[in-house]
Amino acid sequence: MEIIDKLEAVKEKWIALGEELNNPDLMNDMKHFVKVNKEYKDLEPIVTKFDEYKTVLGNIDEAREILKSEKDEDMREIAQEELDESQKKSELLEEEIRVMLIPKDPQDDKNAVLEIRAGTGGDEAAIFAGDLYRMYQKYCESKGWKTELVDMNEGTSGGFKEIVFNVVGTGSYGLLKFESGVHRVQRVPKTETQGRIHTSAASVVVLPEAEEFDIELNEKDIKKEIYCAASGPGGQCVNTTYSAVRLTHIPSGIVVSCIDERSQMKNYAKAMKILRTRLYENEYNKYMEEVCSKRKTMVSTGDRSAKIRTYNYPQGRVTDHRINWSMFNLPVFMDGDIQDCIDNLQMAENAERLKAAD
Numbered sequence: 001m002e003i004i005d006k007l008e009a010v011k012e013k014w015i016a017l018g019e020e021l022n023n024p025d026l027m028n029d030m031k032h033f034v035k036v037n038k039e040y041k042d043l044e045p046i047v048t049k050f051d052e053y054k055t056v057l058g059n060i061d062e063a064r065e066i067l068k069s070e071k072d073e074d075m076r077e078i079a080q081e082e083l084d085e086s087q088k089k090s091e092l093l094e095e096e097i098r099v100m101l102i103p104k105d106p107q108d109d110k111n112a113v114l115e116i117r118a119g120t121g122g123d124e125a126a127i128f129a130g131d132l133y134r135m136y137q138k139y140c141e142s143k144g145w146k147t148e149l150v151d152m153n154e155g156t157s158g159g160f161k162e163i164v165f166n167v168v169g170t171g172s173y174g175l176l177k178f179e180s181g182v183h184r185v186q187r188v189p190k191t192e193t194q195g196r197i198h199t200s201a202a203s204v205v206v207l208p209e210a211e212e213f214d215i216e217l218n219e220k221d222i223k224k225e226i227y228c229a230a231s232g233p234g235g236q237c238v239n240t241t242y243s244a245v246r247l248t249h250i251p252s253g254i255v256v257s258c259i260d261e262r263s264q265m266k267n268y269a270k271a272m273k274i275l276r277t278r279l280y281e282n283e284y285n286k287y288m289e290e291v292c293s294k295r296k297t298m299v300s301t302g303d304r305s306a307k308i309r310t311y312n313y314p315q316g317r318v319t320d321h322r323i324n325w326s327m328f329n330l331p332v333f334m335d336g337d338i339q340d341c342i343d344n345l346q347m348a349e350n351a352e353r354l355k356a357a358d
Helices: 002-021 024-028 030-069 073-101 122-143 172-179 264-294 330-334 339-357
Strands: 112-118 146-154 160-168 181-187 198-208 222-227 244-249 254-258 307-312 317-320 325-327
Touching: 002 030, 002 073, 024 030, 030 073, 073 339, 112 122, 112 172, 112 264, 122 146, 122 160, 122 172, 122 181, 122 198, 122 330, 146 254, 146 264, 160 172, 160 264, 172 198, 172 339, 198 264, 222 264, 244 264, 254 264, 307 330, 317 330, 317 339, 325 330, 325 339
Parallel strands: 181 307
Antiparallel strands: 112 160, 112 198, 146 160, 181 198, 222 244, 244 254, 307 317, 317 325
């Protein structure tokens, strides 16, 4: 069987990686150690599922042998029940394994960096960007992930013209990557006196947080500035001292700021993470272009200027245009209950990847 051959090869590779990890010399090259350790852990669930699958296949063979040789009707009935049950289980396991064998996006297990920017719609767009920020905060809380504010620019009537924050949690990028794109809202703005429905938009960019081994930075290429940030979320003062940090990467011209912490050192560390991520984004975009060229549609990323979702307040409906998914309980969705939408996007992407792998 083709799938058995693939799984045997995966198990052999997993065993070889385990032997490599036991080699003390591997610790001399930390970058390679991290890579080998990650690959070993990624393959482990497949190997565990393969062992379960082999056990079920063994039960099928055993039941068939009993049905061939056994004359006793009671024993034959038990064997037939075992065969039927095991065959159903093997089909389910095979489907699970096929999905597991799809090459994963190597970035999926990483932390995420989210950037939300107000688009068309003036003050209402900034208010909507604030609503999206709250929605993602609530979702991250439900997943047990930590959010860390990096930088923000508040709107004049509330919300944010721009807000950048980290999401710390294994696999957070793999789920939140589906949020990249333009989010459109249709509602009567708080700033509207005539009661007319307006359409506004905010863009969301989700990036995998670059790790230290992904991008090597030369401190000579970085210009560091310290300044005092005026305010924090809700207008409260976060920085009463000159602790905010602005970093400029001279070769690329990329500028990042961090205002979240009272400690200059902590802000510097966060700003360095974001700088690595921004530099890493160029390499990641090349990778995504290669992936896009192999698939007819990209569920998770694609063009970041594309409208991906509409939030229709008069109808209480949220619609994801990539998969024609709708939910008629917008307040609950805006309160962070977005998992069902992400699950459907994930299923659509898996189906797409399975088709591409055939």
